[in-house]
Amino acid sequence: MNKPFSLYIHIPFCKSKCPYCDFYSARPEEDDVFDRYLAALCARLAVYGEKYGERLLHTVYFGGGTPSVFGAKRLCRVLEKVKEQFNVAENAEITTECNPADVDVSFFETLKRGGFNRISMGMQSANEAELKILGRRHTAETVREAVEAAREASIDNVSVDLMLGLPNSNLETLKSSIDFCAALEADHVSAYILKIEPGTPFAKQELNLPDEDGTADQYLFAVNELKKHGYAQYEISNFARPGKESRHNLQYWRCGEYLGLGPAAHSFMEGRRFYFPRDLEGFLNGNVPTDDGAGGGFSEFAMLSLRLTEGLQRKICETRFENGGALFDGVLEGCKHLPKNLIHADYERISLTAEGFLVSNAILAEILPG
Amino acid sequence: MEQSKIRNFSIIAHIDHGKSTLADRILEQTEAVAKRDMEDQILDNMDLERERGITIKAHAVTLVYRANDGEAYTFNLIDTPGHVDFNYEVSRSLAACEGAVLVVDASQGIEAQTLANTYLAVDAGLEVVPVLNKIDLISADPDKVAAEIEDVIGIPAEDAPRISAKTGLNIKAVMEKIVTDIPAPQGDPDMPLRALIFDSYYDAYRGVIAYVRIKEGTVHPGDTIRMMAVGSEFTVVECGILRATSLEPAKSLSAGEVGYITASIKNVREARVGDTITLADRPAAEPLPGYRAVQPMVFCGVYPADGAHYADLRDALEKLQLNDAALTFEPETSVALGFGFRCGFLGLLHMEIIQERLEREYNLDLITTAPSVVYHITKTDGTKLSIDNPTNYPDPSHIALAEEPIANAHIYSPTEFVGNIMELCQDRRGIFKDMKYIDTDRVDIHYELPLNEIIYDFFDALKSRTRGYASFDYELIGYRKSELVKLDIMLNGEVVDALSFIIHAEKAYPRARKMVEKLKEKIPRQLFEVPVQACIGGKIIARETVKAMRKDVLAKCYGGDITRKKKLLEKQKEGKKRMRQLGTVEVPQEAFMAVLKLDE
Numbered sequence: 001m002n003k004p005f006s007l008y009i010h011i012p013f014c015k016s017k018c019p020y021c022d023f024y025s026a027r028p029e030e031d032d033v034f035d036r037y038l039a040a041l042c043a044r045l046a047v048y049g050e051k052y053g054e055r056l057l058h059t060v061y062f063g064g065g066t067p068s069v070f071g072a073k074r075l076c077r078v079l080e081k082v083k084e085q086f087n088v089a090e091n092a093e094i095t096t097e098c099n100p101a102d103v104d105v106s107f108f109e110t111l112k113r114g115g116f117n118r119i120s121m122g123m124q125s126a127n128e129a130e131l132k133i134l135g136r137r138h139t140a141e142t143v144r145e146a147v148e149a150a151r152e153a154s155i156d157n158v159s160v161d162l163m164l165g166l167p168n169s170n171l172e173t174l175k176s177s178i179d180f181c182a183a184l185e186a187d188h189v190s191a192y193i194l195k196i197e198p199g200t201p202f203a204k205q206e207l208n209l210p211d212e213d214g215t216a217d218q219y220l221f222a223v224n225e226l227k228k229h230g231y232a233q234y235e236i237s238n239f240a241r242p243g244k245e246s247r248h249n250l251q252y253w254r255c256g257e258y259l260g261l262g263p264a265a266h267s268f269m270e271g272r273r274f275y276f277p278r279d280l281e282g283f284l285n286g287n288v289p290t291d292d293g294a295g296g297g298f299s300e301f302a303m304l305s306l307r308l309t310e311g312l313q314r315k316i317c318e319t320r321f322e323n324g325g326a327l328f329d330g331v332l333e334g335c336k337h338l339p340k341n342l343i344h345a346d347y348e349r350i351s352l353t354a355e356g357f358l359v360s361n362a363i364l365a366e367i368l369p370g
Numbered sequence: 371m372e373q374s375k376i377r378n379f380s381i382i383a384h385i386d387h388g389k390s391t392l393a394d395r396i397l398e399q400t401e402a403v404a405k406r407d408m409e410d411q412i413l414d415n416m417d418l419e420r421e422r423g424i425t426i427k428a429h430a431v432t433l434v435y436r437a438n439d440g441e442a443y444t445f446n447l448i449d450t451p452g453h454v455d456f457n458y459e460v461s462r463s464l465a466a467c468e469g470a471v472l473v474v475d476a477s478q479g480i481e482a483q484t485l486a487n488t489y490l491a492v493d494a495g496l497e498v499v500p501v502l503n504k505i506d507l508i509s510a511d512p513d514k515v516a517a518e519i520e521d522v523i524g525i526p527a528e529d530a531p532r533i534s535a536k537t538g539l540n541i542k543a544v545m546e547k548i549v550t551d552i553p554a555p556q557g558d559p560d561m562p563l564r565a566l567i568f569d570s571y572y573d574a575y576r577g578v579i580a581y582v583r584i585k586e587g588t589v590h591p592g593d594t595i596r597m598m599a600v601g602s603e604f605t606v607v608e609c610g611i612l613r614a615t616s617l618e619p620a621k622s623l624s625a626g627e628v629g630y631i632t633a634s635i636k637n638v639r640e641a642r643v644g645d646t647i648t649l650a651d652r653p654a655a656e657p658l659p660g661y662r663a664v665q666p667m668v669f670c671g672v673y674p675a676d677g678a679h680y681a682d683l684r685d686a687l688e689k690l691q692l693n694d695a696a697l698t699f700e701p702e703t704s705v706a707l708g709f710g711f712r713c714g715f716l717g718l719l720h721m722e723i724i725q726e727r728l729e730r731e732y733n734l735d736l737i738t739t740a741p742s743v744v745y746h747i748t749k750t751d752g753t754k755l756s757i758d759n760p761t762n763y764p765d766p767s768h769i770a771l772a773e774e775p776i777a778n779a780h781i782y783s784p785t786e787f788v789g790n791i792m793e794l795c796q797d798r799r800g801i802f803k804d805m806k807y808i809d810t811d812r813v814d815i816h817y818e819l820p821l822n823e824i825i826y827d828f829f830d831a832l833k834s835r836t837r838g839y840a841s842f843d844y845e846l847i848g849y850r851k852s853e854l855v856k857l858d859i860m861l862n863g864e865v866v867d868a869l870s871f872i873i874h875a876e877k878a879y880p881r882a883r884k885m886v887e888k889l890k891e892k893i894p895r896q897l898f899e900v901p902v903q904a905c906i907g908g909k910i911i912a913r914e915t916v917k918a919m920r921k922d923v924l925a926k927c928y929g930g931d932i933t934r935k936k937k938l939l940e941k942q943k944e945g946k947k948r949m950r951q952l953g954t955v956e957v958p959q960e961a962f963m964a965v966l967k968l969d970e
Contacts, residue, residue, distance in 0.1 A: 008930055193925040212895075216920035237925045252930055266930040273933060292933050300936060337954055339898045339918075361922040362897055365942035 004058035004089060005269070006251040009041065009078060010262025011067040012280055015099075018135045019201035020163075020194060024264035024278045025065040033284075038074050040284050042081045044261050049085025052259065052269070057086045059093040059248035066122075068102035076114030083115070093247045095120055095159075100146035101138040108153030118157040118246075119150050120190070126180035127173050130166050140180060147184050157244065159188035164222055165215035166194055167207040174218050175225060182229035187244040191222050192237045216358050223354040236307050236357045253308050255301045268295050298327045299368050306364065311344075311351025327369070334367030373626040374554045378446045378583065379499075380464055382491055383473035384481035384841060388503040391535040392473055392544070393449055397614055399541055400433035400445065430569070430581050430628055432611045437549045445548065446583075446612075446628035448568065450487075455717030457845070458664055459569070461490050462644045465660055466568040466583035466628065469497040469552030471544065472519075476502040476510040476532070479518050480808060482782045482843035488523050499547050500527045506534040514809070522808050555626035562654040563587030563595070565623075565631070565647040570638050572692035578635035581612065581628075582647060585658060588624035594650040595633060598657040602640050603650050604633035638695045664696045666714025667775070667846065668721055668741050668825050669758035671702055671868065672728070673710030675735035675959055680709045686732035687711060690724060697724060702759070706868040706952050707737055707962070712759055718825050737962050740871045743821045746773040746849050760870040763856040766907055773849040774874075775821040778803075781832065783840035785811050790835040798823035799874060820874070821846065827967065857882055859889070860903040860910075864953045868962060882912040885965050892961035895919035900955050 013034070014025040026033075060082055062075060075096055082088065095118040096111065108119070125131050126140040138146075147158055160181050164174065181189050193215060196202050210218065223233055231239035238249055251258055260267045263283045266275040273295035276283055298321055305312040312331060317324035328350075335345040342356035342363060352360055383389035433445040450456075450463040464470060470491040474484055491498050500519050502512045512532045519527035531543035565582040573579050589595065593606045609631045610619040623629045635641050643664075646657035674683045687699045698714035715721040721741060728734045747755040748771040749764060757763055779800070781791055785807075792802070792815070800817040807813055819828075824844060832840050855878050859869035869889075873881055882904030889902045893916045900916040924935055949956035 193921070193923065195925060212920050213917075219921070236923060252932070258930055260930050266932070268930065268932065275931070275933075295932065299939075300932060303935065303939060304932070342897060357923060359897060359919050359922045361924060361938065361942055362919060364939055365946055366897070368939065 002055050003256060004056040005052065006059040006061070006248055006256065006258040007057055007082060007086070008248075008258055008260040008262075008265055008267075009060070009062045009082075010260065010265040011037075011062055011065040011070045011075075012263050013037075013069045014064065014066045015069055015102075016135065016137060019205070020134060020197070022197035022200055023063075023065065026280045033280075034070060034074060036284050037070075037280075038077060040286070041078050041261055043286065045078075045081045045085045048259055048261075053086055055087060056089055057082075057092065058089040059251055060088070060095070061248040062096035063120075064097055066099045066102070067096045068098040068107070072107045072110035072114075075116070076110060079114050079116070093118055095246070095248060097122060098146065099137060100142045101136075103146050103149060105149045105152050108150045108155050112153045112155055117155060118159070119155055120159045120161065120188075121146060121150075121186075123160040123181075124163045125166060125173075126177040130163075130169065130173065130177075133167050134163070143180075144184060147186070157187050158184075159190060159246065160184065160186045162189055162191040162222070164191055164193045164218045165210055167209055169210060169218065170214075171218060171221050174221060178222060178225045178229065181226075181231075187241050188246060189226055189231050189239045190237055191219075191226070191239065193219060219358055220354055232309075233354065234309050236360065250308075253304045255296055255304050266292070271296055298324075302327075302331055302368055303364055306350070306352055306360065307357075309351060311349050313349050314347065330369055331367050338363065338366065373556065375441060376444045376446065376555050376626050377469070377548050377552050378448070378467045378555055378626075378628055379469040379471060379548055379552050380448045380450050380467050380491070380496075381471045381473060382450060382460075382464075382484075382487035383503075384475070384478075384483040384487075387473050387475040387478065387481070387484070388535045389473050390449070392471070392501070392503065392533075392541075393447060395535050395538055395541045396445070396447060396545065397431065397433065398538075399545060400435050430612050431614050432628060433614075435545055435549070438546055439549070443549055448628065455715075455720045457486075457490070458662065458716075459643055460487065461494065461660065462566065462568045464491050464494040464496060465658070466566055467494075467496055468555055469499060469548070471548065472498050472500045472523075473503050473535075474500060474515055474519060476505050476512040476515045477507045479515045479812065480522055480782070482780055482841035485523070485780070485782075485814075486843045497552050498523075498525055499544075499551050500525060500530040501544055501547075502527075502530050502532045503535050505532045506537050506539065518809055557584070557586045557625035559586070559588050559624040559626075561586040561625070562652050563589055563593075563647065563649045564654045564658055565589060566658050567641055567643055567645050567647060569643060570641040570695075572638055573632075576607070576632045576634075578632070578638055578641045578692075579617070580631045580633075580635070580641040580647070582623070582631055583628050584623050584625050586625050586654070587649070588622050589631065589647070589649070590622045595631070595647050596650045596653060597640060597642070598646040598648055598654070599661050599663075600640055600642060600645060604635055604640075606631055606633050608632045638691075638693055642695050664716065666696065666698050666716060667821065668715045668717055668743060669712060670715075670721060670741040671704060671707065671710055671739035671759075672699075672713050672725070673704065673707040673737045673739075673868075675737050677708045679734060682732065683711065683728070683734055683736075686728050686734060687713070689732075690727060694724075696720065704739075704761075704868045706866045706950060706957075707739075710737075714758070718829070737868075737959055738966070739868050739962070740966050741825050742872060743775050743825060745775075745854060745872060747771070748773075757872070760856055760872050761867055763870075763872055766855070772852055772854040774852040774854065776847055776850045777819050777821050777824060777844040778847045779817045779819045779824070779842065779844040781815045781817070781840055781842050782808065783813060783815065783836050785813050787836040787840060788813060788815065791815055791832065791840060794828075794831055794835055795819060798828060799876070818847070819844070820850075820852070822873070855906045857885075858905050859885060860901070860905060861889075861893075861952055861955045861957065862898075862900050863903075864955075866952055866957075869965060878906060879911055886912045886914040888965050889961055890914040890916055892964050893955070893957055896955060898954075 012025045094116050097120045099122050123143045124134055150158055226239045230241055233239050234245050257269050263276050263280050264278040273292040274289040276289045302312050314328045317328040335343050344351050381389045429449040431447050435443045435445050448463050450460045505512050516527040531540050533540040564585045567580050567582055569581040570578050591606050596603045608619050609623045610617055611629050644661040648654040674680055691697050696716045699711040702710055702712040742758055745757045747757055749768050750770045795817045800819045803816040805813055805815050853875040855875050856872050857878050858865045886902045886904050899918045902914045903910045904912040949958055
């Protein structure tokens with residue numbers, strides 16, 4: 001009796017590369033690369049369909065890169081192939097990321113017809129100056145129009161991305177972005193703290209970034225403001241109106257199984273982790289994924305669970321691991337001397353507060369075994 | 371060997387005035403070393419000596435020189451350590467000689483150790499042969515320096531050889547001076563044996579090899595010898611002559627000669643520098659004068675950075691001690707640092723050398739605590755204590771009298787830095803004694819300075835205030851009453867024993883201030899706020915706060931890449947292992963080291 005699994009499809013193409021982004025993407029330089037990529041994805045879907053076709057698939061997520069660059073038709077062709085190869089649940093959550101600059105009503109209508117029912121809109125900020133620094137191709141107005149277009153096409157589950165700790169940002173600029181999300185009536189907000197990744201253009205620039213305290217203040221402010229607008233935090237960086245939590249996201253944090261296709265996409269199936277290398281050409285040529293060792297051990301499970309507000313729960317530990325109760329107790333012991341403002345820990349559940357999420361790396365290093 | 375054809379001498383000099391280079395040239399001239407074996411400064415055996423350009427241990431070599439008079443002379447050249455820490459060793463090496471070649475840099479003139487070493491040589495009754503070196507330098511002024519030698523030291527220097535040890539110029543003149551000016555040894559080979567040990571080292575195969583100067587009598591393999599101060603007896607296995615790159619066995623050593631003795635001695639403590647060797651069945655009535663057991667003056671805690679290497683550290687210290695009778699150590703436990711050793715050293719340089727050798731030759735990662743001198747405490751009940759470890763410092767209410775060691779310090783410097791130097795000495799609680807002009811633009815400034823003000827970083831501070839021109843020498847003159855306090859450092863309310871130190875009451879506040887500031891800078895933010903406090907007897911005199919960490923989070927997981935996050939977590943856990951856990955606070959090892967160097 002297998003639990004349902006999830007599918008991630010990576011679309012590694014962008015029209016322009018954002019200076020902060022470390023996700024794998026290539027510029028579509030050859031005319032036929034989209035079609036070759038479509039074919040490569042379909043071929044992989046056929047291979048894994050053989051293997052997992054019988055199992056219930058309950059979320060599909062197209063991420064990037066910029067999936068909207070790939071075109072609504074191709075996205076639908078891939079989804080069609082998914083449905084052909086896998087046992088997709090009736091109520092499956094099927095999401096694609098979009099750049100608001102790429103979309104219009106007909107785009108979303110095509111997606112809707114193909115079966116998509118959730119959109120993740122790359123907004124990042126509602127302030128034009130910030131969007132410019134981030135190298136985005138759109139304005140705040142573009143985002144508003146894109147969200148309205150999705151709704152017009154009857155896709156009514158819309159998430160927007162927001163970034164915290166941006167260059168030159170402060171609580172005021174952040175508040176205006178959050179108010180914008182609320183005014184859009186977005187169902188879900190992902191709010192990520194900007195991390196300067198080595199090798200990105202941002203890493204080489206002199207940026208006026210808020211300091212550790214300033215960024216932490218922004219995060220806590222965001223948690224609070226979003227709550228005021230009815231978005232409850234359910235994960236370190238994710239907030240949702242009731243019932244609109246991303247099931248695909250939860251699959252990762254609850255240590256569920258997922259298959260990831262495309263260069264740089266990671267998978268966790270049947271206890272093994274594996275990934276396709278960051279190499280588009282290799283993927284197009286049918287290279288096999290790289291094994292990344294066993295997954296799903298207790299430390300990993302606890303580490304992922306503690307990203308969620310629901311936290312690490314004794315009952316689930318006991319069901320999932322042979323000595324789950326003792327393992328839970330071990331973590332609980334480590335929590336004892338941690339300051340109360342960072343963590344709630346009782347017999348049933350251990351969970352981090354918003355302040356705790358901010359320093360979760362240090363807390364995990366403190367309380368997790370091995 | 372005919373006594374009249376023997377010359378026993380040392381070369382003495384201030385650091386960098388060319389002592390070792392001259393020794394090399396003399397070796398070449400006598401062809402003691404084949405050219406192909408000639409490495410620069412061959413007498414400096416240790417890598418460390420070569421790198422630092424200083425001599426740490428005494429070395430000796432026997433050479434044959436054919437002089438202008440057609441005779442062959444045996445030269446016993448005894449190289450001496452060039453640092454105040456090793457003054458006692460220097461004095462014993464000099465006691466093995468009849469003369470000393472005084473090398474003075476003709477561009478620099480007389481420096482602190484020139485004088486200190488010359489006085490030692492004169493005290494030992496040696497004939498001093500001055501040599502002006504580095505005359506190839508454009509800045510050399512041999513006439514001026516010769517006059518300086520005559521004025522300040524009071525020995526004729528008019529016809530001192532003017533040489534360049536570097537280029538080999540006039541070395542022959544030095545050799546001839548040694549023959550003509552330094553007296554041949556005297557001493558009756560038939561008297562009861564008296565041999566002075568001027569150095570010893572431990573050889574894994576033969577045990578201790580004692581370097582000796584036979585003053586009277588004769589020694590042969592098979593003789594039973596007695597160490598007159600230590601009292602132990604051994605049977606001589608071998609005796610012989612010290613060649614430049616090997617030991618050459620001989621049938622005997624007799625009065626006037628310099629050589630080595632092996633006798634299956636297990637530890638250099640049994641063959642102490644300065645002790646007199648005599649024969650067990652025909653002992654001398656009196657030992658040679660001047661022996662004293664060396665006393666460490668500076669102490670610090672030495673801990674392995676990784677507690678698992680405690681046994682390795684102990685083994686390494688034991689091995690070093692085989693060769694270094696002045697090094698002491700005993701086990702010590704610190705709440706902060708775990709198991710380690712309280713080590714005693716002759717001085718700061720000795721301490722640095724030992725630490726460096728432990729790290730280099732034994733591959734140990736060390737944490738050391740602040741160096742301390744030995745304080746004399748008289749308690750209210752009349753008991754007297756010697757305290758070299760702040761941990762043992764008694765409660766202030768039980769102290770009737772606290773005394774600290776005082777040094778007589780001479781600083782030689784160009785006149786332009788006098789103001790800076792006096793300011794520094796004043797700041798270090800120095801008492802000005804007098805100031806003498808060596809010539810129109812150089813002075814000898816004489817201060818009495820507490821030793822604990824010298825051992826931190828006095829020399830560095832002096833160098834930076836005089837652009838490296840000042841030289842410095844000191845000797846301990848005794849103990850003096852002092853207002854001492856023990857300063858403790860608390861992290862999150864708990865005293866960190868490894869950071870405590872004893873200090874003069876007046877200096878406590880500024881030092882406490884610097885300590886807490888430095889610690890604040892070095893201790894990374896933790897999950898909670900960490901107060902860093904300095905206190906004296908429970909009273910807090912300085913405080914800083916390491917604010918709680920605010921942000922350490924991986925906001926995003928890329929494409930389900932859990933492995934990346936797992937690796938980050940593992941790395942973080944590894945990082946924690948390198949920290950010292952003090953109560954609930956994690957302190958990086960650099961923090962312990964950083965507070966030792968507060969004035970950088």
